[in-house]
Amino acid sequence: MGPTLSGNFEADLAFFRESFDRSSDIVFKELLVCDGYRGIIIFIDGLVDVSLVDMHIITPLLHGRSQLELKLNEQVKHHNVQAILQKSIVSACQSKLESEMHTIVSAITNGDTILILESSSEALIFDMKGREARAVEEAASEPTIRGPREGFTEKLRTNTSLLRTRLKTNKLKMEPLTIGDVSNTDIVIVYLDGVAKTELIDEVRTRLGRIKIDAILESGYIEELIEDNTYSPFPQVLSTERPDRVAAALLEGKVSLLIDNTPFALVLPITFLGLMQSPEDYYQRYMISTATRWLRYWLAFIALTFPSLYIAVTTFHQEMVPTNLLLSIASSREAVPFPAIIEALLMEITFEGLREAGIRMPRPVGQAVSIVGALVIGQAAVQAGIVSAILVIIVSFTGIASFIFPSYSLGIAARLLRFPLMFLAGTLGLYGILLGLLVICIHLLRLRSFGVPYLSPVAPLSLNNLKDTLFRVPWRNLIHRRRGIGE
């Protein structure tokens, strides 16, 4: 328990002035309530909708005088001015009384508006937040053709409302939480009561409670701090911008974390195959979705292994290639001065570099990068005899394939693992690739996301849940899926 409001108006005011000295955006607005009661309104400019404060606090206090006087005459003696103000005068819908200094200060920093009256040991806190925020826009990182266009924004309240509109039930619980000694970031644990397992929710609460950090600037912080295995390239928590995806996950009994100041919500637990699914799978016809999923699995494999297979086959296993294909590979490699591994590494690194540059580049310059990239990779390198035409096809196909991951973070993992596989292929051939894939498999099998095996429902096998992983059976047969994950 910290210090409370003393009731001495001057002293209290001095305390707040001192707490917020050297802060240009703090506003102290003194008023005279009822000729004699001095009052002060404190808020941070920019976090508060000033017009609301004007209309609903200041105006009633100054102009509702007659009504106020009426009531004051009766009750002032009972030192209950605050309550009268709260109930009868000020027309703000969210307000509460608070006397503890520490809480009041954090309410101010949080964007609340404070009203303190002379000779009162309690402050009135109004919620009139009016921060500048981005409008609800399409989720940039997870576009769909069919499906809602709304994506989360940086504003926590908007995000919770996006979920509420999707699941209109009192079973949708949103537990608030603040993490970060300095940032005091608001976090909301969202789940469907009765659908999500209580052990899971408890586990989430404990893991979140264990976090000791000064600031949370993005959900990535939380993700890393609560995941089961930090030493893994694979994401164990899904981060998404799409409210429909979160709503679907909640219906499956998963838990979601909404974090203020980032449009990325976290969903957990998550499985490997869950990360390979796009929300659109459920909006399109099931046959098409099933086919798309298979295409995605196949291309995911390509994205991981294609360059290494090329290296292995051209440097160790020429006998495995059909004669004509080998001859055409040989003819295109004829002028290339590097061994296949160097050639492939060169191109892969160039490609990854181009991709990274394309993201970081200022928009107007981006165009130039892609033109240079297309020329460098597509033509000049082949004509100069540095790389073979076949490799360009392989690298570009791998590039296309690596964009197929519905989860960006899983895609990065595949991109990263491609390189050790290429080294293995260059040293041990197919045997090396197989070893590498085995290591990846073993790692995936060991991995767990909040107690759920990462490869479920394939390992451990659950035939019933396979309906919604390898296939997407029609909704009619999928209804019972609601029983939840990890069963």
Next chain:
Amino acid sequence: MQVKPVILSMMFFLILPLLTGCWSKVEVNDVAIVTAVGLDKTDKGKIQLSLELAVPRLLGVTNQSGGEKLEAKAGWILSAEGETILEAYRYIQQKVQRKIVFYHSKVIVIGEKLARSGVLPVLDFFERYKQSQIKSHILFAKGKAVDILEYNPVFEKLSSEIMREEAKSKKNVSVRLLQFMDMLVSPGNTPMAARVQLIPAQTDKNSGESDPGISKISSLSVRGAAVFHKDQLIGWLNETETRGAMWLKNRMKDAVTTAEVPVEKGGGRISAQVHTASTKYHTLAGTKGITITVDPYAEVSIFENTSKLDMSSPKDLEYVRTLVTEDVKARIELVCREAQLGYKKDILGFGHIIYRQHPKQWNKSYAKEWEKLFPEVPINITPHITITQVGLTNKSIELE
């Protein structure tokens, strides 16, 4: 404690490339790919090994300038002589800077001279060497194998490509190395393999199989068959005889038979395509001697009808069926007669059929004197033909 395995595996990955040194690494532009192997016997009795090496520079996309010259060939023929294949191969390797690899060699061509003196000694290399494909096609050249390899193809860039395509087509008795060796060693059987030769591209004057002269523009063709006694080549079958042999060897897949309609029935010809064919054997091996009955079953469809027969009439159709049956019978009889009267040797592997149907008697009595018995063995041929389709029309168009 979870850090340890990660660090260990990272070290593993980092050190791995340094440790191995890629000792078995061979880049594609460091190998010379053999696409066909030719084997001949020199006058001194040595083995002459000829290899067709694919030259990637002349293949594929990088070579866009070509086109004017028909002789643009992407193969390079190298030969060397040696006591054994390996020895000759070593001599060739000395001439080439790149490492010669055999794993894409799909064709083995054996010259007539070597074949006549017995092929057994040269087969071991292909059976034993790990790079050689046991499923290579084995072909016998009328003349020298190296001449076949040196042929400049028109459509393809490599002569091996033509031989492979032709050998794969169902029109001839193409035999793979494995099958050849199997036929060689199974009791009573004799191998038979396709013949490859150069023939003039145009059928002008005195055309025919027997023309040995290689004209300026010739065509490489896999047709006819080489017949063996034990492992020695003893002769060739021409195309018609090969057809008959293919019926007997149960390898008839895609064939056309043409039956001539007698003049009293209106004249003309009827061509039928064989869709499915299989041949069954019934053999009697008793005290009275051996009788072999060949039952080829075939489904055919009429492709061409220049006669006056009406395909919608059951009577006419039945007549056509007997004509086709006669034709098939004649084809098979032809080759049987050639074997029994011409070569007087079981070049068609009837002995193997007897062995399979009567193994005990074969081992006991026939195996040793089969050579003497064979020319006298009666062979009955009873084809069973079914006409399944007659085409889109029944009766051919006629003028009033």
